[in-house]
Amino acid sequence: xxxxxxxxxxxxxxxxxxxxxxxxxxxxxxxxxxxxxxxxxxxxxxxxxxxxxxxxxxxxxxxxxxxxxxxxxxxxxxxxxxxxxxxxxxxxxxxxxxxxxxxxxxxxxxxxxxxxxxxxxxxxxxxxxxxxxxxxxxxxxxxxxxxxxxxxxxxxxxxxxxxxxxxxxxxxxxxxxxxxxxxxxxxxxxxxxxxxxxxxxxxxxxxxxxxxxxxxxxxxxxxxxxxxxxxxxxxxxxxxxxxxxxxxxxxxxxxxxxxxxxxxxxxxxxxxxxxxxxxxxxxxxxxxxxxxxxxxxxxxxxxxxxxxxxxxxxxxxxxxxxxxxxxxxxxxxxxxxxxxxxxxxxxxxxxxxxxxxxxxxxxxxxxxxxxxxxxxxxxxxxxxxxxxxxxxxxxxxxxxxxxxxxxxxxxxxxxxxxxxxxxxxxxxxxxxx
Amino acid sequence: xxxxxxxxxxxxxxxxxxxxxxxxxxxxxxxxxxxxxxxxxxxxxxxxxxxxxxxxxxxxxxxxxxxxxxxxxxxxxxxxxxxxxxxxxxxxxxxxxxxxxxxxxxxxxxxxxxxxxxxxxxxxxxxxxxxxxxxxxxxxxxxxxxxxxxxxxxxxxxxxxxxxxxxxxxxxxxxxxxxxxxxxxxxxxxxxxxxxxxxxxxxxxxxxxxxxxxxxxxxxxxxxxxxxxxxxxxxxxxxxxxxxxxxxxxxxxxxxxxxxxxxxxxxxxxxxxxxxxxxxxxxxxxxxxxxxxxxxxxxxxxxxxxxxxxxxxxxxxxxxxxxxxxxxxxxxxxxxxxxxxxxxxxxxxxxxxxxxxxxxxxxxxxxxxxxxxxxxxxxxxxxxxxxxxxxxxxxxxxxxxxxxxxxxxxxxxxxxxxxxxxxxxxxxxxxxxxxxxxxxxxxxxxxxxxxxxxxxxxxxxxxxxxxxxxxxxxxxxxxxxxxxxxxxxxxxxxxxxxxxxxxxxxxxxxxxxxxxxxxxxxxxxxxxxxxxxxxxxxxxxxxxxxxxxxxxxxxxxxxxx
Numbered sequence: 001x002x003x004x005x006x007x008x009x010x011x012x013x014x015x016x017x018x019x020x021x022x023x024x025x026x027x028x029x030x031x032x033x034x035x036x037x038x039x040x041x042x043x044x045x046x047x048x049x050x051x052x053x054x055x056x057x058x059x060x061x062x063x064x065x066x067x068x069x070x071x072x073x074x075x076x077x078x079x080x081x082x083x084x085x086x087x088x089x090x091x092x093x094x095x096x097x098x099x100x101x102x103x104x105x106x107x108x109x110x111x112x113x114x115x116x117x118x119x120x121x122x123x124x125x126x127x128x129x130x131x132x133x134x135x136x137x138x139x140x141x142x143x144x145x146x147x148x149x150x151x152x153x154x155x156x157x158x159x160x161x162x163x164x165x166x167x168x169x170x171x172x173x174x175x176x177x178x179x180x181x182x183x184x185x186x187x188x189x190x191x192x193x194x195x196x197x198x199x200x201x202x203x204x205x206x207x208x209x210x211x212x213x214x215x216x217x218x219x220x221x222x223x224x225x226x227x228x229x230x231x232x233x234x235x236x237x238x239x240x241x242x243x244x245x246x247x248x249x250x251x252x253x254x255x256x257x258x259x260x261x262x263x264x265x266x267x268x269x270x271x272x273x274x275x276x277x278x279x280x281x282x283x284x285x286x287x288x289x290x291x292x293x294x295x296x297x298x299x300x301x302x303x304x305x306x307x308x309x310x311x312x313x314x315x316x317x318x319x320x321x322x323x324x325x326x327x328x329x330x331x332x333x334x335x336x337x338x339x340x341x342x343x344x345x346x347x348x349x350x351x352x353x354x355x356x357x358x359x360x361x362x363x364x365x366x367x368x369x370x371x372x373x374x375x376x377x378x379x380x381x382x383x384x385x386x387x388x389x390x391x392x393x394x395x396x397x398x399x400x401x402x403x404x405x406x407x408x409x410x411x412x413x414x415x416x417x418x419x420x421x422x423x424x425x426x427x428x429x430x431x432x433x
Numbered sequence: 434x435x436x437x438x439x440x441x442x443x444x445x446x447x448x449x450x451x452x453x454x455x456x457x458x459x460x461x462x463x464x465x466x467x468x469x470x471x472x473x474x475x476x477x478x479x480x481x482x483x484x485x486x487x488x489x490x491x492x493x494x495x496x497x498x499x500x501x502x503x504x505x506x507x508x509x510x511x512x513x514x515x516x517x518x519x520x521x522x523x524x525x526x527x528x529x530x531x532x533x534x535x536x537x538x539x540x541x542x543x544x545x546x547x548x549x550x551x552x553x554x555x556x557x558x559x560x561x562x563x564x565x566x567x568x569x570x571x572x573x574x575x576x577x578x579x580x581x582x583x584x585x586x587x588x589x590x591x592x593x594x595x596x597x598x599x600x601x602x603x604x605x606x607x608x609x610x611x612x613x614x615x616x617x618x619x620x621x622x623x624x625x626x627x628x629x630x631x632x633x634x635x636x637x638x639x640x641x642x643x644x645x646x647x648x649x650x651x652x653x654x655x656x657x658x659x660x661x662x663x664x665x666x667x668x669x670x671x672x673x674x675x676x677x678x679x680x681x682x683x684x685x686x687x688x689x690x691x692x693x694x695x696x697x698x699x700x701x702x703x704x705x706x707x708x709x710x711x712x713x714x715x716x717x718x719x720x721x722x723x724x725x726x727x728x729x730x731x732x733x734x735x736x737x738x739x740x741x742x743x744x745x746x747x748x749x750x751x752x753x754x755x756x757x758x759x760x761x762x763x764x765x766x767x768x769x770x771x772x773x774x775x776x777x778x779x780x781x782x783x784x785x786x787x788x789x790x791x792x793x794x795x796x797x798x799x800x801x802x803x804x805x806x807x808x809x810x811x812x813x814x815x816x817x818x819x820x821x822x823x824x825x826x827x828x829x830x831x832x833x834x835x836x837x838x839x840x841x842x843x844x845x846x847x848x849x850x851x852x853x854x855x856x857x858x859x860x861x862x863x864x865x866x867x868x869x870x871x872x873x874x875x876x877x878x879x880x881x882x883x884x885x886x887x888x889x890x891x892x893x894x895x896x897x898x899x900x901x902x903x904x905x906x907x908x909x910x911x912x913x914x915x916x917x918x919x920x921x922x923x924x925x926x927x928x929x930x931x932x933x934x935x936x937x938x939x940x941x942x943x944x945x946x947x948x949x950x951x952x953x954x955x956x957x958x959x960x961x962x963x964x965x966x967x968x969x970x971x972x973x974x975x976x977x978x979x980x981x982x983x984x985x986x987x988x989x990x991x992x993x994x
Contacts, residue, residue, distance in 0.1 A: 077648075083645045083646070083648075084643075085642070085645065086643045087642045087643075088640060088643075089640055091631060091638045104650055111627070112620065112623070112624055121644060121648050124642055124644060126642075164667045164671075167663065169664060171671060190674060191678040200609055210675060224605055252682075303601065303608075304604070306612030306613075308605065
């Protein structure tokens with residue numbers, strides 16, 4: 001595995017263009033665009049203030065730089081470096097900003113979630129969406145970019161509006177049966193919208209594209225409920241991670257639970273047949289495969305605090321829907337990998353420190369994870385490997401993201417970034433590494 | 434003996450003395466067991482002395498003074514003494530009677546006591562039984578109560594735990610609510626501040642967008658007005674996507690269903706075949722079997738025909754499978770029960786026999802097979818052992834192996850040597866051949882050059898200058914040349930042939946050099962008369978010759994010069 005040299009970045013803002021050709025990083029108030037293969041700087045733009053959020057348009061032609069403090073957005077063009085666009089939200093403030101799927105509209109959420117402003121770069125027209133809800137995930141675009149779902153709150157009731165992204169036509173607006181809607185997510189096939197309630201009530205609602213309620217799922221009452229929700233890329237499964245340290249899998253035909261994955265502190269033979277990997281760099285054999293029974297260190301959360309660090313907070317499906325990776329917050333050093341064909345535990349990857357970030361390769365069933373030290377860990381069904389990032393002065397890997405081709409990884413440190421190029425056969429074809 | 438009888442009678446008589454006046458009466462009223470001749474038998478006129486002594490003895494044994502002492506000397510009885518003794522004896526008798534009475538009374542008392550005690554023991558025993566029963570009843574109750582207590586304690590514990598859990602839930606919900614409240618309050622405060630700020634702020638920054646130039650739409654089309662038509666189009670598209678999704682899902686499900694139906698059909702067929710094979714062995718159920726078979730076959734046909742009417746077909750299929758499965762299950766259960774019955778009882782009547790016999794036959798066969806296999810394995814093992822152990826002595830075996838190897842090695846070595854030799858020979862021959870070829874080419878070249886010079890000379894010699902020797906020489910030289918050429922030609926094949934023979938290369942060199950020297954000879958003759966050019970050429974020629982012949986040629990040069 002090869003590593004590139006270190007580059008500067010700020011705010012963990014480093015994104016690859018959707019077509020995979022360019023790499024954009026923000027360094028303080030500058031936007032640097034590099035070519036992905038040569039890492040040469042192609043364009044350099046200067047923004048008016050420190051950039052809080054940066055995003056590529058879907059056609060990889062424009063980059064959006066948002067400066068929330070100033071309430072400004074600047075849009076840069078790759079084709080015409082001289083082209084400029086500045087959107088000033090004025091006194092109303094800016095809390096979040098994003099592209100629309102067609103790459104020609106920008107949606108700004110104002111301060112206090114007063115409204116969502118839709119700016120058109122084609123016509124300079126403005127349109128507004130009222131009463132957006134301030135929640136974990138209030139806006140979601142469908143994968144094909146055709147529809148947008150917006151969570152709204154009006155008169156102490158939750159609503160969902162579905163817009164057609166082409167012309168922002170309001171297709172449907174319906175009330176949801178939630179107490180306090182916390183998030184919504186489209187299924188990858190764009191036909192089903194999953195809506196879930198806040199953690200005070202375990203409720204997941206499934207709505208069809210035309211606004212009909214397809215099904216309701218509630219596993220239990222009173223205890224803290226849903227923590228995170230994830231669709232499988234094939235739209236067959238909906239994985240729900242909750243505060244009771246369990247993951248429940250719903251199927252797309254009956255919307256009933258077909259499996260329940262638990263995260264016990266001690267794993268014995270009867271429960272799982274998978275491999276268990278212990279990655280402890282200090283040991284002579286860095287990657288050990290341990291046999292069950294195994295104890296996983298548990299950190300009990302403070303019972304008096306809200307949003308306790310307990311329960312499954314991160315769920316990620318592999319690109320072929322074959323594997324599901326989950327992390328239980330009170331066992332933050334372990335990542336659990338489940339096999340979706342057998343509906344059983346495949347592996348438990350235990351690290352020395354809390355796992356900060358993990359992501360599946362967009363092409364192959366390969367999981368990359370980092371714990372905040374200077375190592376990168378990779379796992380695949382054929383084996384696993386840990387790689388030390390060669391950098392002078394110690395590079396702490398705090399987050400990572402894959403390139404869309406699965407050929408290399410972007411590792412982000414505190415204020416530096418590094419690219420890690422995969423071997424052709426690293427963990428994908430042969431077990432030889 | 435007679436004394437004893439007398440003695441006995443005497444005793445009896447003493448008993449009788451209790452009622453003296455009634456002696457005679459008593460004699461007649463004696464019980465049957467008493468001897469009628471009691472009195473007269475003990476003492477008669479003849480044995481008075483013996484009787485007296487006997488009585489003395491008896492009396493003394495009783496502790497009384499004797500009746501008659503021998504010291505008196507008179508044969509007459511001391512009546513006083515006798516009467517005294519008699520009185521003593523009577524007293525004794527009375528005493529003994531009294532004691533007997535007392536004892537009888539005592540015995541009666543004791544008997545009554547015993548009866549009383551017996552009664553009391555039985556009563557007490559009954560009481561004991563009753564109390565024991567009560568005790569066990571109480572123990573049982575106590576145990577049940579203990580169990581109840583335990584279960585109640587468990588319930589209490591569970592309830593406490595649940596209460597604790599609910600309290601925890603309430604606590605977490607409360608903290609969540611508090612947190613949310615605080616968050617909302619903070620946001621509210623921010624809003625208030627913002628509002629104040631906005632009210633206070635004079636200039637209001639308006640929203641604005643500043644674009645250098647409009648950019649085209651992503652898909653290049655022009656945007657449309659929002660009309661009913663577009664709305665309808667959107668609706669239509671939405672429904673289309675939904676329908677497509679449903680279509681694809683339905684297709685998948687149809688395929689899955691078809692697969693599952695196939696599997697069920699197969700299962701049904703297999704179950705039927707299994708049942709058929711088993712049922713044929715039994716008698717008396719053929720009619721039933723055929724009926725069921727026919728029905729199931731009908732079923733199958735129906736199913737295949739009516740695949741289009743999915744619901745009915747599915748129901749029929751599942752029903753028939755359930756039926757077959759039930760039959761199979763009942764059959765297996767029957768077999769199981771039969772097996773257990775035959776195991777328990779040793780009667781072989783009717784139906785159980787055939788399966789049992791077949792089972793036993795099977796078992797016998799399998800056992801035989803196992804035995805055969807075992808024997809086979811053993812023989813194989815034995816053979817293997819033998820094979821492994823034939824080199825009994827390890828050293829000898831090694832030696833033997835070595836010797837075999839030696840021979841082989843020797844043979845191989847010899848062959849190798851031969852091959853090496855042949856290879857070297859071939860190499861040499863090849864080099865010779867190449868050398869010869871080179872030399873031949875050289876010679877040819879030389880020859881050609883010589884011919885050329887000779888022809889030139891010939892031409893030159895054909896000049897008007899008359900030279901008597903020259904033509905002759907030329908002729909002769911030509912003749913010689915020709916002959917030499919011939920000879921050289923002859924020699925050449927010889928040379929070539931010699932190359933092929935198995936000899937070193939030196940002879941061939943010698944063979945070649947004479948030819949060249951001959952040529953040179955002929956050539957020498959020419960320049961004697963002609964110009965110096967040929968000489969130079971000859972020297973040139975000489976130089977062209979193979980270095981091995983150089984000495985020779987130098988000699989020749991010297992000689993020519």
